Amino acid sequence: MSTESPQREAFRYHEVEQHVLRLIDSKQYPPGSRLPSLRAVARHLTASLSTVCHAYEELERRGVVESRPRSGYYVRTLPSPLPLPHSAPAEEEEPREANRSRLIATVLEAVGNPQMAPFGVVSPDPTLLPGKKLGQIMADLTRRNAEQCVAYETIPGNTEYRMQIARRACEDGMPTRASEVVATTGAMEALYIALRVLTRPGDNVLIQSPTYHCFLQLLETLGLRAVEIPSDPKHGINPADLSKALSTFEVSACILSGNFNNPDGSITPDAAKREIVEILAAKNIPLVDDDVSADLHFDGKRPASFKQYDKKGIVVFCSSYSKTIAPGYRAGWMLPGRFMEKALEVKATTNVCCTSPTQAAIAEFLRLDLYDKQLKKLRSALQGQIHHMHECIVASFPEGTRVTSPRGGGVLWLELPPAINGVDLFFKARASRIGIAPGSIFSTRDRFSNYIRLSCCGIWNQRMEEALRELGGLAKELA
Amino acid sequence: MSTESPQREAFRYHEVEQHVLRLIDSKQYPPGSRLPSLRAVARHLTASLSTVCHAYEELERRGVVESRPRSGYYVRTLPSPLPLPHSAPAEEEEPREANRSRLIATVLEAVGNPQMAPFGVVSPDPTLLPGKKLGQIMADLTRRNAEQCVAYETIPGNTEYRMQIARRACEDGMPTRASEVVATTGAMEALYIALRVLTRPGDNVLIQSPTYHCFLQLLETLGLRAVEIPSDPKHGINPADLSKALSTFEVSACILSGNFNNPDGSITPDAAKREIVEILAAKNIPLVDDDVSADLHFDGKRPASFKQYDKKGIVVFCSSYSKTIAPGYRAGWMLPGRFMEKALEVKATTNVCCTSPTQAAIAEFLRLDLYDKQLKKLRSALQGQIHHMHECIVASFPEGTRVTSPRGGGVLWLELPPAINGVDLFFKARASRIGIAPGSIFSTRDRFSNYIRLSCCGIWNQRMEEALRELGGLAKELA
Numbered sequence: 005m006s007t008e009s010p011q012r013e014a015f016r017y018h019e020v021e022q023h024v025l026r027l028i029d030s031k032q033y034p035p036g037s038r039l040p041s042l043r044a045v046a047r048h049l050t051a052s053l054s055t056v057c058h059a060y061e062e063l064e065r066r067g068v069v070e071s072r073p074r075s076g077y078y079v080r081t082l083p084s085p086l087p088l089p090h091s092a093p094a095e096e097e098e099p100r101e102a103n104r105s106r107l108i109a110t111v112l113e114a115v116g117n118p119q120m121a122p123f124g125v126v127s128p129d130p131t132l133l134p135g136k137k138l139g140q141i142m143a144d145l146t147r148r149n150a151e152q153c154v155a156y157e158t159i160p161g162n163t164e165y166r167m168q169i170a171r172r173a174c175e176d177g178m179p180t181r182a183s184e185v186v187a188t189t190g191a192m193e194a195l196y197i198a199l200r201v202l203t204r205p206g207d208n209v210l211i212q213s214p215t216y217h218c219f220l221q222l223l224e225t226l227g228l229r230a231v232e233i234p235s236d237p238k239h240g241i242n243p244a245d246l247s248k249a250l251s252t253f254e255v256s257a258c259i260l261s262g263n264f265n266n267p268d269g270s271i272t273p274d275a276a277k278r279e280i281v282e283i284l285a286a287k288n289i290p291l292v293d294d295d296v297s298a299d300l301h302f303d304g305k306r307p308a309s310f311k312q313y314d315k316k317g318i319v320v321f322c323s324s325y326s327k328t329i330a331p332g333y334r335a336g337w338m339l340p341g342r343f344m345e346k347a348l349e350v351k352a353t354t355n356v357c358c359t360s361p362t363q364a365a366i367a368e369f370l371r372l373d374l375y376d377k378q379l380k381k382l383r384s385a386l387q388g389q390i391h392h393m394h395e396c397i398v399a400s401f402p403e404g405t406r407v408t409s410p411r412g413g414g415v416l417w418l419e420l421p422p423a424i425n426g427v428d429l430f431f432k433a434r435a436s437r438i439g440i441a442p443g444s445i446f447s448t449r450d451r452f453s454n455y456i457r458l459s460c461c462g463i464w465n466q467r468m469e470e471a472l473r474e475l476g477g478l479a480k481e482l483a
Numbered sequence: 484m485s486t487e488s489p490q491r492e493a494f495r496y497h498e499v500e501q502h503v504l505r506l507i508d509s510k511q512y513p514p515g516s517r518l519p520s521l522r523a524v525a526r527h528l529t530a531s532l533s534t535v536c537h538a539y540e541e542l543e544r545r546g547v548v549e550s551r552p553r554s555g556y557y558v559r560t561l562p563s564p565l566p567l568p569h570s571a572p573a574e575e576e577e578p579r580e581a582n583r584s585r586l587i588a589t590v591l592e593a594v595g596n597p598q599m600a601p602f603g604v605v606s607p608d609p610t611l612l613p614g615k616k617l618g619q620i621m622a623d624l625t626r627r628n629a630e631q632c633v634a635y636e637t638i639p640g641n642t643e644y645r646m647q648i649a650r651r652a653c654e655d656g657m658p659t660r661a662s663e664v665v666a667t668t669g670a671m672e673a674l675y676i677a678l679r680v681l682t683r684p685g686d687n688v689l690i691q692s693p694t695y696h697c698f699l700q701l702l703e704t705l706g707l708r709a710v711e712i713p714s715d716p717k718h719g720i721n722p723a724d725l726s727k728a729l730s731t732f733e734v735s736a737c738i739l740s741g742n743f744n745n746p747d748g749s750i751t752p753d754a755a756k757r758e759i760v761e762i763l764a765a766k767n768i769p770l771v772d773d774d775v776s777a778d779l780h781f782d783g784k785r786p787a788s789f790k791q792y793d794k795k796g797i798v799v800f801c802s803s804y805s806k807t808i809a810p811g812y813r814a815g816w817m818l819p820g821r822f823m824e825k826a827l828e829v830k831a832t833t834n835v836c837c838t839s840p841t842q843a844a845i846a847e848f849l850r851l852d853l854y855d856k857q858l859k860k861l862r863s864a865l866q867g868q869i870h871h872m873h874e875c876i877v878a879s880f881p882e883g884t885r886v887t888s889p890r891g892g893g894v895l896w897l898e899l900p901p902a903i904n905g906v907d908l909f910f911k912a913r914a915s916r917i918g919i920a921p922g923s924i925f926s927t928r929d930r931f932s933n934y935i936r937l938s939c940c941g942i943w944n945q946r947m948e949e950a951l952r953e954l955g956g957l958a959k960e961l962a
Contacts, residue, residue: 017816105828112831127635135629137712142632142840150614153621156606189668189834196833202705205684217833225679225832332839349584352591353704354675355668355696359838360811361621367775 016051018380020059021051025387026069028079029302035081039069042076064451068391080391086398089268089406089419091236092213094245097209099231099253100448102224105233108217108445111430121471124439126266126414127331131463132385134369134378138330141372142365157354161187161337162363164329168370169337177309178321178339186338186347187358188282190331191296194322194338195243195259196222197354198292201346202320207256210249212241214417214446214455215295216266219259220290230448235265237408237417240272243279250287257290263307264297264413267446267457271411274308281313290343293321299328299379301412302387313451317342325366327414328382329375333362386414389460396469400476402483416458424482426456432478486593495530497859499538502528504866507547507558508781513558515673518548521555543941547870559870565877567896568747568885570715571692571930573724575818578687578710578732581703586924587696589647590909593918600950602937603918604812605745605893610942613848613857613862617809620851621844632840640666640816641842647849648816656791657800657818665817665826666837669810670775673801673817675701676833677771680825681799682707686735689728691720693896693925693934695745698738709927710734714744716887716896719751722758729766736769742786743776743892746925746936750890753787760792769822772800778807778858780891781866796821804845806893807861808854812841868939875948879955881962892956893940898933903956905935911957917950 015182023045027033039060040048047054063069069077074337111124122129146153160166166185173360188194195218203209205227211219223230231253235246241260249255262272272280284291295308301307311321313400320343324336340347346434369375390409393416397407404421420426426442433440443455462468502524506512518539519527525535539556542548548556558701593603603610625632639645645664652659667673674697682688684706690698692711702709710732712724720739728734739759741751751759763770772789780786799822803815819826830836848854869888872895876886883900899905905921912919922934941947 130630130634133633135633138633139625139629142625146621147616150618152610154612154614154617154811155609157808168604193834222832225828331635332633334834334838349704355672359813359841362838
């Protein structure tokens with residue numbers, strides 16, 4: 005029995021798990037090889053045997069390792085991975101009004117329904133979020149600072165919240181002062197403010213294809229037109245495609261997700277990010293940098309943001325803690341760069357300021373340095389979920405299926421054989437209580453009609469496995 | 484000594500205070516007359532003598548009554564009240580783009596500065612808000628429902644919150660189902676959503692003059708033009724003025740405050756409200772009904788809303804608990820009527836949904852029936868503050884000053900002699916650390932250049948009295 009406190013033990017447990025995952029990810033222990041014994045790991049990490057045992061069991065549950073009687077734990081041999089989906093071709097079609105709102109609304113209706121297998125929802129399972137700890141912080145704050153919690157915040161937001169965000173941004177390579185941060189009601193509001201500031205109805209906005217469906221909804225309600233450039237599941241955005249589009253069309257702003265683009269999970273390499281920012285700076289075209297998933301990287305280092313290469317203040321950086329701490333706290337933020345004054349004007353005339361107690365609670369969570377531990381837990385869960393899903397997809401989906409292996413974020417992007425229509429599959433899956441997102445909602449074009457997006461934010465269990473297998477069966481029926 | 488519990492005693496205390504205020508307001512006891520003795524009141528209300536004593540002392544502190552040694556309490560004789568300010572003339576000027584944002588921004592900068600005497604801020608003094616009780620509720624909720632509090636809410640909002648609002652709306656004469664309510668981040672967001680749904684840039688919007696400066700800011704950022712019709716401090720909006728304006732100009736929507744219009748405190752009579760809704764319904768012009776102050780009435784009964792007379796769903800009702808429970812919780816709401824679908828689309832693409840814990844906490848506050856007690860406390864404080872301010876204004880302001888005597892809400896509207904410029908007075912006052920709002924920010928026209936608005940949301944004390952007296956002196960200097 006361990007003599008350590010439960011908190012301490014939970015922490016050690018995560019350390020052990022991360023250690024083993026690193027051994028596997030670094031290919032030091034390839035699939036099929038025998039992992040270090042429980043005792044060896046316990047000695048190496050000076051952890052208790054029960055903690056190491058617990059960690060191995062958990063990794064087995066998540067399908068990363070397997071135990072062989074009287075022999076120990078082995079790295080699980082996965083079926084050969086499926087190839088990556090294709091990226092969209094670069095076309096030179098006229099900018100198009102976003103037009104998917106009906107379909108998107110139908111897809112979103114299914115979201116949040118607890119009866120559905122949650123492959124449609126990109127929001128971490130509640131048990132992965134620090135609800136209890138945040139509850140304690142909130143309880144403490146609303147009692148201690150009762151008057152402050154009911155009073156208005158300033159338009160740009162809670163001072164401590166902005167300070168903590170700036171501190172973290174500095175650590176992440178984006179030198180930022182608290183006064184440059186604006187608190188928003190989720191990243192969505194940051195994007196909305198950015199587009200209100202940067203565009204007028206009828207303008208063209210450049211996006212990558214596929215892109216997050218919420219951007220398309222936003223373009224549609226603001227009367228904007230989309231110019232789409234390809235996003236490759238492996239290489240993200242190619243600066244040459246951007247240049248070509250800009251030489252053909254007049255564009256008021258771009259919205260790009262350089263890190264773990266939702267839905268294709270792509271990372272645009274740092275050199276390409278730099279080049280993209282330079283191209284845009286030269287033409288004085290603002291870039292809205294959607295960076296909500298970057299903290300959920302699996303490779304030990306946060307990838308660079310576009311903002312890091314911004315010397316002229318043309319990048320409007322948007323992020324939130326909705327995918328990592330608490331979606332319901334709507335704790336978003338933006339760095340509006342040189343558009344600060346207009347951004348505050350839009351914020352003030354949209355809803356004056358954000359709610360006071362939620363900002364204060366997230367600030368305290370960050371101040372107490374609880375965020376890194378939370379991220380570790382989430383990353384590990386997402387990786388485990390992806391392991392399992394890959395395995396199940398390889399085994400159950402029709403021949404010709406292709407799937408991403410993202411290095412962060414919470415989604416898989418699947419290309420199905422051309423005959424399979426993702427929208428048909430969506431409706432069939434919904435009838436079987438399985439939530440998915442059809443590829444069509446991620447573009448104004450019909451390029452992704454045989455694609456689907458699956459969320460990896462759930463917790464693997466038998467019901468999930470059955471649902472994913474059933475989904476593969478439904479796809480085969482449509483093939 | 485009373486043997487009652489502290490809560491019970493506090494409640495009795497408010498009852499006694501309200502009883503005495505009613506005796507005075509009903510003119511049963513005119514200024515200068517002797518009020519019933521402590522013992523008589525205690526007997527009548529079966530309250531303890533100490534409770535009645537406490538209430539009389541408080542009313543004396545607030546300047547409503549005065550004690551005369553060995554004789555008892557008397558209704559205070561106020562100097563003869565000042566006449567009401569004039570209303571704006573009905574003009575037929577071309578619709579004008581809102582254009583006060585610089586001045587409004589300058590005025591708002593001074594707001595929330597604790598160094599300033601708070602006649603500029605229309606937000607209740609924090610000690611008048613139920614911070615402690617809400618803190619307890621929040622602490623309890625975030626612990627009990629930890630997972631639910633960190634999870635996303637639905638786009639229209641927390642179910643219990645919408646049910647409580649619907650229940651209250653029904654009690655207030657507006658039959659409403661929970662499914663007709665949309666939660667918003669303050670009333671400002673409700674207004675913003677309404678205008679996004681009802682208008683396009685370049686459209687005309689009809690407003691009353693003077694009107695709340697936030698409406699003008701909203702019109703300006705959305706590229707809308709204002710058609711202004713007069714608001715009379717006594718009679719509010721005249722339906723004939725509305726008809727005339729509508730026959731001259733094409734109007735996409737109206738924003739009207741029928742109850743305690745900020746800044747002139749006017750109530751539009753019920754018959755006029757009905758007529759206004761009928762005129763608009765006949766022309767199919769939507770009405771945005773801003774009703775944030777109606778709960779703060781002093782006459783025992785909530786005045787009717789425009790919504791009550793709406794048979795065709797053309798009224799979009801907007802309100803919040805920002806002026807009554809907790810500005811920092813941003814607990815707004817709207818009844819979008821027949822525009823529900825579009826309203827949810829705008830809400831979803833602005834910030835997806837409101838914060839979860841704040842909605843849940845306000846819902847619980849309402850469910851526990853704590854709202855009425857809170858309103859009693861606030862109304863009594865506002866009335867006391869108005870008493871004091873009237874007295875001080877009569878004594879210190881230049882001859883020719885006119886001031887409103889509102890029957891609810893939290894503001895006084897002053898007309899100064901024509902030579903005095905309200906903006907000049909604003910800057911002079913600011914230099915002396917006194918916050919006020921110049922009349923010019925309440926219209927796109929120059930009609931109110933010799934008007935100012937004073938908030939009555941503070942707590943009367945010597946510093947406030949000195950500041951208000953000093954403000955009168957500064958006005959005299961400018962005369």
